[in-house]
Amino acid sequence: MNEVVRQPKTGPKTRRRTASKEVRRQQLIDATITSIARNGIGGTTMSTVTEIAGLSQGIVNFHFRSKQNLFEETLTFLAREHHDHWHKAYTDAGLGALDKLLAIVDAHFHPVICTRKKLSVWFAFYGEAGRRAIYRSLVDNIDDERFEISTELCRLIIEEGGYSGIEPRFVAQMLESLYDGLCLHILMYPGSLSRDEARRQVRGYLSGIFPKHFEISPA
Amino acid sequence: MNEVVRQPKTGPKTRRRTASKEVRRQQLIDATITSIARNGIGGTTMSTVTEIAGLSQGIVNFHFRSKQNLFEETLTFLAREHHDHWHKAYTDAGLGALDKLLAIVDAHFHPVICTRKKLSVWFAFYGEAGRRAIYRSLVDNIDDERFEISTELCRLIIEEGGYSGIEPRFVAQMLESLYDGLCLHILMYPGSLSRDEARRQVRGYLSGIFPKHFEISPA
Amino acid sequence: MNEVVRQPKTGPKTRRRTASKEVRRQQLIDATITSIARNGIGGTTMSTVTEIAGLSQGIVNFHFRSKQNLFEETLTFLAREHHDHWHKAYTDAGLGALDKLLAIVDAHFHPVICTRKKLSVWFAFYGEAGRRAIYRSLVDNIDDERFEISTELCRLIIEEGGYSGIEPRFVAQMLESLYDGLCLHILMYPGSLSRDEARRQVRGYLSGIFPKHFEISPA
Amino acid sequence: MNEVVRQPKTGPKTRRRTASKEVRRQQLIDATITSIARNGIGGTTMSTVTEIAGLSQGIVNFHFRSKQNLFEETLTFLAREHHDHWHKAYTDAGLGALDKLLAIVDAHFHPVICTRKKLSVWFAFYGEAGRRAIYRSLVDNIDDERFEISTELCRLIIEEGGYSGIEPRFVAQMLESLYDGLCLHILMYPGSLSRDEARRQVRGYLSGIFPKHFEISPA
DNA sequence: AATGAATGAGACTTCATTCAT
DNA sequence: CATGAATGAAGTCTCATTCAT
Numbered sequence: 001m002n003e004v005v006r007q008p009k010t011g012p013k014t015r016r017r018t019a020s021k022e023v024r025r026q027q028l029i030d031a032t033i034t035s036i037a038r039n040g041i042g043g044t045t046m047s048t049v050t051e052i053a054g055l056s057q058g059i060v061n062f063h064f065r066s067k068q069n070l071f072e073e074t075l076t077f078l079a080r081e082h083h084d085h086w087h088k089a090y091t092d093a094g095l096g097a098l099d100k101l102l103a104i105v106d107a108h109f110h111p112v113i114c115t116r117k118k119l120s121v122w123f124a125f126y127g128e129a130g131r132r133a134i135y136r137s138l139v140d141n142i143d144d145e146r147f148e149i150s151t152e153l154c155r156l157i158i159e160e161g162g163y164s165g166i167e168p169r170f171v172a173q174m175l176e177s178l179y180d181g182l183c184l185h186i187l188m189y190p191g192s193l194s195r196d197e198a199r200r201q202v203r204g205y206l207s208g209i210f211p212k213h214f215e216i217s218p219a
Numbered sequence: 220m221n222e223v224v225r226q227p228k229t230g231p232k233t234r235r236r237t238a239s240k241e242v243r244r245q246q247l248i249d250a251t252i253t254s255i256a257r258n259g260i261g262g263t264t265m266s267t268v269t270e271i272a273g274l275s276q277g278i279v280n281f282h283f284r285s286k287q288n289l290f291e292e293t294l295t296f297l298a299r300e301h302h303d304h305w306h307k308a309y310t311d312a313g314l315g316a317l318d319k320l321l322a323i324v325d326a327h328f329h330p331v332i333c334t335r336k337k338l339s340v341w342f343a344f345y346g347e348a349g350r351r352a353i354y355r356s357l358v359d360n361i362d363d364e365r366f367e368i369s370t371e372l373c374r375l376i377i378e379e380g381g382y383s384g385i386e387p388r389f390v391a392q393m394l395e396s397l398y399d400g401l402c403l404h405i406l407m408y409p410g411s412l413s414r415d416e417a418r419r420q421v422r423g424y425l426s427g428i429f430p431k432h433f434e435i436s437p438a
Numbered sequence: 439m440n441e442v443v444r445q446p447k448t449g450p451k452t453r454r455r456t457a458s459k460e461v462r463r464q465q466l467i468d469a470t471i472t473s474i475a476r477n478g479i480g481g482t483t484m485s486t487v488t489e490i491a492g493l494s495q496g497i498v499n500f501h502f503r504s505k506q507n508l509f510e511e512t513l514t515f516l517a518r519e520h521h522d523h524w525h526k527a528y529t530d531a532g533l534g535a536l537d538k539l540l541a542i543v544d545a546h547f548h549p550v551i552c553t554r555k556k557l558s559v560w561f562a563f564y565g566e567a568g569r570r571a572i573y574r575s576l577v578d579n580i581d582d583e584r585f586e587i588s589t590e591l592c593r594l595i596i597e598e599g600g601y602s603g604i605e606p607r608f609v610a611q612m613l614e615s616l617y618d619g620l621c622l623h624i625l626m627y628p629g630s631l632s633r634d635e636a637r638r639q640v641r642g643y644l645s646g647i648f649p650k651h652f653e654i655s656p657a
Numbered sequence: 658m659n660e661v662v663r664q665p666k667t668g669p670k671t672r673r674r675t676a677s678k679e680v681r682r683q684q685l686i687d688a689t690i691t692s693i694a695r696n697g698i699g700g701t702t703m704s705t706v707t708e709i710a711g712l713s714q715g716i717v718n719f720h721f722r723s724k725q726n727l728f729e730e731t732l733t734f735l736a737r738e739h740h741d742h743w744h745k746a747y748t749d750a751g752l753g754a755l756d757k758l759l760a761i762v763d764a765h766f767h768p769v770i771c772t773r774k775k776l777s778v779w780f781a782f783y784g785e786a787g788r789r790a791i792y793r794s795l796v797d798n799i800d801d802e803r804f805e806i807s808t809e810l811c812r813l814i815i816e817e818g819g820y821s822g823i824e825p826r827f828v829a830q831m832l833e834s835l836y837d838g839l840c841l842h843i844l845m846y847p848g849s850l851s852r853d854e855a856r857r858q859v860r861g862y863l864s865g866i867f868p869k870h871f872e873i874s875p876a
Numbered sequence: 877a878a879t880g881a882a883t884g885a886g887a888c889t890t891c892a893t894t895c896a897t
Numbered sequence: 898c899a900t901g902a903a904t905g906a907a908g909t910c911t912c913a914t915t916c917a918t
Contacts, residue, residue, distance in 0.1 A: 021898095024898095037348065038348065039348070039349075040346075040347030040348045040349050040350070041261075041346070041347060042260075042261045042347060043347075043348075043349065045890085045891060045892080046891070046892060046893085047891075055899085055900090056899060056900045056901060057893095057900075057901055057902090058893080058894075058895085058899075058900065058901065058902095059898090059899065059900080060892090060893095061892080061893060061894075062898075062899075066892075066893080067891095067892060067893090120348065123342075123345050123346045124346050124347060125346075126342050126345070126346060126403060126406075126407065127259075127260070127342045127343050127344075127345060127346020127347060128259030128260060128261060128262070128343060128346060129256065129257065129258065129259045129262075129339065130258075130259050130262065131259070132406070132407055135407075136407065170420070170423060173404075173412070173420065174397075174420060174423075174424065176400070176404070177396075177397060177400030177401045177403070177404055177420070178393075178396060178397065178400055179400070180399065180400040180403045180404070181395070181396030181397055181398070181399040181400030181401070181403070182396045182400075184345060184396070184399045184400070184403075185392075185395070185396055185399070187345075187351070188345065188351055188354075188355065193392070201389070201392065201393060201396070204389060204393075205393065205424070208427050208428055209427055240881085243881085243882095264907085264908060264909085265908075265909065265910085266907095266908085274882080274883090275882065275883045275884060276883080276884060276885090276909095276910095277882075277883065277884065277885095277910080277911080277912080278881085278882065278883080279909095279910095280909080280910055280911075281881070281882070281883095282881090285909080285910075286908090286909065286910085459902085462902080462903095475786065476786065477786065477787075478784075478785030478786045478787050478788070479699075479784070479785060480698075480699045480785060481785070481786075481787065483886085483887060483888080484887075484888065484889085485886095485887085493903080493904090494903065494904045494905060495888095495889095495904080495905060495906090496889080496890080496891080496903075496904065496905065496906095497902085497903065497904080498888095498889095499888080499889060499890075500902070500903070500904095501902090504888080504889080505887090505888065505889090558786060561780075561783050561784045562784050562785060563784075564780050564783070564784060564841060564844075564845065565697075565698070565780045565781050565782075565783060565784020565785060566697035566698060566699060566700075566781060566784060567694065567695065567696070567697050567700075567777065568696075568697050568700065569697070570844070570845055573845075574845065608858070608861065611842075611850070611858065612835075612858060612861075612862065614838070614842070615834075615835060615838030615839045615841070615842055615858070616831075616834055616835065616838055617838070618837065618838040618841050618842070619833070619834030619835055619836070619837040619838030619839070619841070620834045620838075622783060622834070622837045622838070622841075623830075623833070623834055623837070625783075625789070626783065626789055626792075626793065631830070639827070639830065639831060639834070642827060642831075643831065643862070646865050646866055647865055678877095681877090702911085702912060702913080703912070703913060703914085704912075712878085712879090713878060713879045713880060714879075714880055714881090714914095715878075715879065715880065715881095715914080715915080715916085716877090716878065716879080717913090717914095718913080718914060718915075719877075719878075720877095723913075723914080724912095724913060724914090
């Protein structure tokens with residue numbers, strides 16, 4: 001009664017019925033970023049994320065263990081992306097210390113990195129005690145690495161220029177604070193401060209500190 | 220939507236103290252700040268606040284209309300306190316423009332203002348789209364006022380010193396970003412950056428910009 | 439406004455049965471009717487409803503959006519049931535106008551329709567300003583339809599019998615008031631007035647108004 | 658040290674500093690009726706009542722024992738008022754049985770009695786199981802009295818007119834149902850049915866039942 | 877007699893997580 | 898792999914009642 005020759009539903013080529021694990025994960029991380037930007041991290045629920053991703057409710061707990069984990073992986077993703085970006089810029093830049101430093105500066109305000117969507121996530125983690133701790137456990141080493149590199153570059157620049165009375169760590173600290181302060185302003189007053197103006201602010205600061213290096217190249 | 224006639228099962232166990240409306244309100248605002256610092260704004264519930272205040276659950280809705288309103292009044296309180304502080308410093312400072320500007324700078328890092336508890340609240344509002352809008356509606360005019368004053372002071376200083384190539388608004392913008400960036404670092408890395416170091420960072424920046432004004436008094 | 443990451447403390451103790459959306463909705467509507475009859479609409483809480491339905495607290499907000507919506511859908515269900523009942527009776531009745539009118543009358547006191555449980559719901563909506571408005575927005579068109587049909591039937595009966603001094607709308611209005619008044623008495627004094635006696639009351643009234651039509655068939 | 662001759666603060670005439678108990682109670686009952694009409698009985702809180710009365714929160718529990726008691730006293734007040742009204746009309750009416758019956762009918766639709774505000778309270782009590790029980794415990798004897806009187810009047814009228822096939826209790830029951838049904842329509846569709854039309858409906862019914870009695874007196 | 881701040885039980889609602897399908 | 902119905906803890910808010918003043 002059932003002699004019809006059945007053919008396998010899934011041929012060797014159509015075996016992958018659904019997206020691969022990695023694709024799904026990235027899809028959900030992107031949706032999380034979008035949702036945090038749109039609804040805030042407190043207004044971001046499994047529903048908002050999965051709805052933006054166009055997937056079903058329960059899938060987050062399937063691919064990530066929990067909401068907490070989803071958030072951590074989202075931050076990790078952004079941190080890695082950010083790191084890769086400035087690190088590549090730093091590596092690819094010219095040989096001069098200033099060039100390398102400016103490459104790092106510019107990386108912070110690159111259109112791919114310095115998005116209001118992504119800034120929303122960063123400041124979501126800055127905004128709450130518990131998440132600040134998570135941030136530190138996940139991102140501190142990256143921040144430290146950049147700080148050390150920046151400090152060393154400043155040291156070289158100071159050496160090159162024979163500047164006096166300038167502490168490399170002091171400048172590096174200044175830069176880190178400026179990145180955050182300017183990004184906060186970009187996030188809060190979108191119309192009032194553009195990425196490019198922010199970049200120029202930092203460069204303006206550096207040109208004041210290292211005047212000899214900026215005499216020729218106004219950038 | 221409920222209309223069941225309720226009668227309290229348990230008589231009052233603790234004697235009730237009656238305090239003036241203003242005292243209770245401040246008590247609850249203080250508890251809110253403490254709770255936000257301790258648990259984050261998302262982890263701050265009516266329970267955490269009233270427990271810290273040593274009062275009963277329902278009292279917040281009695282004195283403030285809602286949790287949302289409590290948060291807004293808390294921010295308003297801090298904004299007013301902050302404003303009064305720097306504004307008084309600005310008024311009381313010596314007649315020189317730089318003195319006034321430095322007074323404003325110092326006010327930002329004053330031990331009463333620049334507490335990690337209070338910073339927690341500020342950055343809680345920076346951390347989420349919805350709350351950023353609330354922040355702006357409540358604090359923008361204060362921020363604007365300070366920005367205008369700082370800009371004008373910079374203009375005067377530039378005029379006095381005959382500095383060239385410096386844009387007053389540029390410096391004022393820089394200062395605002397620095398306040399935020401440095402405060403974020405104080406909040407995130409308590410051991411690594413003290414209020415005093417932060418203050419010195421800003422002064423160091425200004426001494427680089429306005430060297431003539433700093434020749435004699437290195438502060 | 440809360441964003442604490444929650445994790446259920448207790449694993450699921452009862453196995454979860456998954457039913458179709460429509461089945462669950464009807465189950466909850468039935469439970470709502472039962473609860474309103476038992477506890478009143480004010481004493482009907484999400485707990486009473488879900489307990490009667492044997493389901494968990496949160497399920498009402500899952501299938502209906504809110505308690506308010508649950509109540510509205512419950513009323514809509516009863517209104518539709520009632521309408522379908524009298525309308526079918528009206529359609530199925532013999533060709534005579536009186537037959538059709540009596541069919542409508544009888545439908546009001548049919549054992550499936552005229553339950554104390556269901557009457558409880560109707561009068562719950564009559565009992566409060568806000569709910570009266572909801573009732574009107576949901577049921578008015580049905581009531582209007584019946585009123586128009588009844589009026590037309592009365593007009594035909596008057597024509598047939600050559601009755602004088604009788605206004606069709608007047609009789610229809612009388613009938614509508616009688617339905618409500620009698621149902622209220624059934625609801626309030628269960629032992630004192632049966633559905634059947636109520637039906638006979640209305641028929642008695644009509645036989646007084648339209649004597650010729652009742653000469654032969656006393657019903 | 659304290660030899661000043663003190664005079665009593667409260668002279669014999671100004672002793673009553675505040676309104677008498679009865680005045681306060683009535684003030685609160687009136688406010689309760691207004692609130693029930695405006696907010697529904699479920700939306701009526703101690704606050705809505707005391708606010709309408711222009712008094713302080715805690716006063717209800719002072720003059721009435723509880724909210725429940727306030728509601729019961731409000732119903733009792735209305736029941737007594739209603740009873741006094743129709744009973745006086747019944748007593749004052751002409752000697753004829755029909756006159757007395759019509760006096761009772763008219764009393765139900767008197768402008769002082771048949772207010773939407775007051776109807777709101779009646780139907781609030783009809784609308785919920787628990788309150789229906791309270792209604793019965795408080796008002797049943799009044800309703801019974803009126804039913805018996807009406808029945809007796811109908812018996813007399815039937816006797817006088819020599820009507821056949823009419824059951825006095827049947828007519829009395831009809832009248833009671835009509836009162837409720839018509840009042841419900843007045844409450845729900847204010848524009849559509851006036852007190853006067855309602856009164857005419859009942860009279861129209863009676864004129865159909867007792868035609869001989871209405872031959873001469875048309876109104 | 878009156879006020880109104882305070883209490884706390886309980887209502888509605890949200891939502892992370894689970895799991896039958 | 899994926900879906901989405903279901904659970905239940907926890908949060909916000911309301912409000913009858915109490916009682917110091």
